[in-house]
Amino acid sequence: MPASHSTRRGAPTRPGRTAAVSGAGLLATVLLAGTLVGCAEEGEQIPSIGYAIDNTVTTYNANTVAGAVSGARQAFARVLPGFTYTGPEGGPVADTDIGTANAMPGDALTIQYKLNPDSVYSDGVPMSCDDLVLTWAANSGRFPMFDAASTAGYADIDRVDCQTGAKDAVVTFKAGRNVTDWKSLFGATSMMPAHVVAAAAGVPDIVAAVQSSDTGALSRVADFWNGGWTMTPGDLDLAKFPASGPYKVESFSADEGLVLVANDRWWGNRPATSRIVVWPKSSDVSARIGDGSVEVVDVAAGSAPDLDLGGFDVTEVASRSVEQFVLSTSGLFENAAGRRAFAACLPRDELASKFGLAAEPDTDGAGSGAPVDTRVTAPDSLVHQSVAGAVGGRYETADTAAATAALAETDNTSATVRIGYLGPNPRRAEIVSAVAAACAPAGITVQDVASPDFTPSMLRGGQVDVVLAGTASAPGAAGTAAATTAMYALRSGNGSNVGDYSNSRVDQIVDQLAVDDSTATQLSLSTEAENILWSDVPTVPLFDQPRTVAFASGLQSGTVNPTVSGAGWNMDRWVLRR
Numbered sequence: 001m002p003a004s005h006s007t008r009r010g011a012p013t014r015p016g017r018t019a020a021v022s023g024a025g026l027l028a029t030v031l032l033a034g035t036l037v038g039c040a041e042e043g044e045q046i047p048s049i050g051y052a053i054d055n056t057v058t059t060y061n062a063n064t065v066a067g068a069v070s071g072a073r074q075a076f077a078r079v080l081p082g083f084t085y086t087g088p089e090g091g092p093v094a095d096t097d098i099g100t101a102n103a104m105p106g107d108a109l110t111i112q113y114k115l116n117p118d119s120v121y122s123d124g125v126p127m128s129c130d131d132l133v134l135t136w137a138a139n140s141g142r143f144p145m146f147d148a149a150s151t152a153g154y155a156d157i158d159r160v161d162c163q164t165g166a167k168d169a170v171v172t173f174k175a176g177r178n179v180t181d182w183k184s185l186f187g188a189t190s191m192m193p194a195h196v197v198a199a200a201a202g203v204p205d206i207v208a209a210v211q212s213s214d215t216g217a218l219s220r221v222a223d224f225w226n227g228g229w230t231m232t233p234g235d236l237d238l239a240k241f242p243a244s245g246p247y248k249v250e251s252f253s254a255d256e257g258l259v260l261v262a263n264d265r266w267w268g269n270r271p272a273t274s275r276i277v278v279w280p281k282s283s284d285v286s287a288r289i290g291d292g293s294v295e296v297v298d299v300a301a302g303s304a305p306d307l308d309l310g311g312f313d314v315t316e317v318a319s320r321s322v323e324q325f326v327l328s329t330s331g332l333f334e335n336a337a338g339r340r341a342f343a344a345c346l347p348r349d350e351l352a353s354k355f356g357l358a359a360e361p362d363t364d365g366a367g368s369g370a371p372v373d374t375r376v377t378a379p380d381s382l383v384h385q386s387v388a389g390a391v392g393g394r395y396e397t398a399d400t401a402a403a404t405a406a407l408a409e410t411d412n413t414s415a416t417v418r419i420g421y422l423g424p425n426p427r428r429a430e431i432v433s434a435v436a437a438a439c440a441p442a443g444i445t446v447q448d449v450a451s452p453d454f455t456p457s458m459l460r461g462g463q464v465d466v467v468l469a470g471t472a473s474a475p476g477a478a479g480t481a482a483a484t485t486a487m488y489a490l491r492s493g494n495g496s497n498v499g500d501y502s503n504s505r506v507d508q509i510v511d512q513l514a515v516d517d518s519t520a521t522q523l524s525l526s527t528e529a530e531n532i533l534w535s536d537v538p539t540v541p542l543f544d545q546p547r548t549v550a551f552a553s554g555l556q557s558g559t560v561n562p563t564v565s566g567a568g569w570n571m572d573r574w575v576l577r578r
Contacts (some may be wrong), residue, residue, distance in 0.1 A: 048277060065147050074278075111173075134191075192229070286305065319546070332410060336537060420468070555577075
């Protein structure tokens with residue numbers, strides 16, 4: 001379990017935009033919320049909860065390269081749910097409101113998916129297996145016109161048997177590809193509304209187009225899937241954004257945030273609070289807290305300046321995301337020697353001690369964590385400590401002589417390294433400053449090129465040399481209990497591999513680890529992979545990212561979820577008693 005520290009703080013009177021929610025228990029609250037949704041008159045205030053995150057919301061589609069590193073998974077987990085969601089422990093939890101997924105007997109892994117007979121989008125169009133077919137096609141890697149962030153698991157599917165418009169599908173995996181993390185497939189935010197794509201692309205039957213590999217039709221489908229769900233504040237065509245969960249998008253603006261309201265076509269339990277406002281990183285979170293607009297905060301520790309969390313119950317927790325440097329494989333870093341030069345001058349032990357989170361906090365609130373030494377094992381896996389012990393100690397302390405020698409191998413005596421991240425972020429700015437001081441004696445000048453418009457894809461475009469981010473280059477919440485996302489971010493050709501690192505042996509290991517969970521295989525192959533990765537240095541892991549999660553005093557059902565889902569994983573259960 002991740003380390004966490006909770007504190008209860010005083011609860012001063014907080015200005016609010018809504019009347020207090022009252023009732024003799026959760027059921028009464030749910031009924032009240034449902035009544036207000038249906039009966040609110042113009043100008044009447046509806047119970048509302050503000051939710052601040054440390055990432056941008058640029059798209060409805062969390063599955064594209066851009067979407068996977070946005071805040072879409074935190075914002076839309078209860079807008080576009082799936083067969084599972086990522087729970088607080090980091091693993092997939094079945095969401096039977098959407099349907100069921102059951103393994104069938106046979107040599108090849110075969111899963112029967114059945115959508116809830118009542119499942120319907122907020123625009124009245126029923127959910128169908130067309131949604132699963134689109135998800136598979138877009139993420140499978142078979143059709144390169146889709147800009148998918150990851151093919152993990154989906155690339156191993158041989159076929160999806162689906163009759164257009166039906167409520168069930170049978171997913172059959174390739175022989176020998178019994179993916180161990182299959183329950184994470186078709187999960188929350190992965191299934192996009194196929195009927196919207198079909199209409200926009202002029203492809204009336206997406207299932208038939210996929211089954212016949214109609215590249216012309218699929219190119220039009222991919223054009224919309226890649227960019228048709230872009231979310232620009234103040235400019236949303238809501239017809240493109242139907243919901244399949246308890247909430248739907250009502251509006252999005254810089255001043256009013258991303259407004260989610262109860263979906264009146266939702267067939268499950270009504271949301272306890274009928275209106276959630278998501279405040280992305282571009283919002284002034286401190287000001288929003290001050291004026292009573294925010295009741296839930298989920299941000300990387302130290303990432304938001306001047307936070308006053310008096311009146312909140314605050315938890316500091318080590319997340320499933322690993323803070324890391326992701327290095328380019330071009331320019332100075334085209335040669336592994338250049339990457340080793342940068343790694344050698346890093347004070348990883350000092351960075352982990354100052355910016356990480358230990359089991360118990362120091363008296364001054366600073367962390368004293370240890371460096372993370374593995375990229376392909378989860379911290380609570382059976383083999384993690386053994387793998388870390390076998391490869392640990394690499395680039396742990398700043399070594400000016402080693403950095404200078406490695407730099408000389410590139411025929412350089414000096415170099416400039418531009419580090420980018422989504423800003424402003426005081427904690428990451430401090431990290432870059434510390435690295436700049438440590439690397440200067442080796443002739444490496446480190447420049448901080450953070451910006452509010454930064455995206456990890458700038459590494460692939462040559463605009464930066466290094467990305468400072470979490471697992472799979474995510475600026476905000478990231479990670480699960482499985483190492484799947486982290487591993488595939490190092491696999492050749494994967495969209496999340498923004499540094500374009502390529503090693504055929506690492507690819508083979510990733511593919512094998514995905515289907516063989518035996519302890520012996522995991523230990524052997526993970527150790528081999530780490531030895532290669534610490535030689536090639538496509539990334540430099542630093543420490544488990546600490547996160548600050550805060551719930552306003554009086555908010556019920558708020559539960560810390562230090563994974564890719566963030567605190568919003570169960571936002572439909574939140575209720576605030578002022």
